Amino acid sequence: MVGDSHRHLHYNSLTGTIPSQLGQLTALSHVYLNYNSLTGTIPSQLGQLTALTFLDLHPNSLTGTIPSQLGQLTALTTLYLHFNSLTGTIPSQLGQLTALTTLYLHFNSLTGTIPSQLGQLTALSHVYLYSNSLTGTIPSQLGQLTALSHVHFVSNSLTGTIPSQLGQLTALNTL
Known part of the structure; x- marks a missing residue:
């Protein structure tokens, strides 16, 4: 469809890797590749999709x-x-996604x-990081996220105290 900036390829039986050439489709606003059998890595070229508002690879x-x-x-x-x-660390560069409302990295x-x-993602309302192998403490900077309503950190190896700054999260529904 001409002018369509959405690609709905979810709920198929797609296999193989995500082509790096997808990063050349700079008008894309939504990418739905969820519920497939894709393997390999997430192409770094997806970072070129600056109009993208929705990326679903689960x-x-x-x-x-x-x-x-x-x-x-x-x-x-x-x-x-x-x-x-996925392995490795959560890139600190995700802190530049100031329009982000939903971050699901669990399992x-x-x-x-x-x-x-x-803690710079002031629009963030849902952050799901559970069932990973994350360590260290909960950053006190998360207390600045006044839109945060759902926080799930279960099944990690976090240590330390719960930051008192989380008490400022008046929209918090689930912790």
Whole structure:
């Protein structure tokens, strides 16, 4: 369809890798590749899709790290990377996604700490990081996210105290 900036390829039996050439489709605003059997890594070229507002790559069998280039998607409101086999750390560059309202990274094999830069995502309402292997403390900067309503950090290896700054989250519904 001419002028269509959405690509609905979800609920198919797609296999193989996500082509890096997808990053050349710069008018795309929504990418739905969820509920397939895709493998390989997330192409860093997706960071060129600056009009993208919705990226859904769950559940697939994607491996490797979350490309830091996704931090260039400043129009992105929804990032669904959950139910994959992603490894490595959560890139601090995701803290540049100031329009982001929903961040789902649960059920992966992510390690390292929760980046304090996520505290810059003032539009964020849902953050699901559960069932990973995250360590360290909960960043006190998350207390600045006044739109935050759902926080799920269950089944990680977080330590330390719950930051008192989380008491400022008056919209919080689930912790």
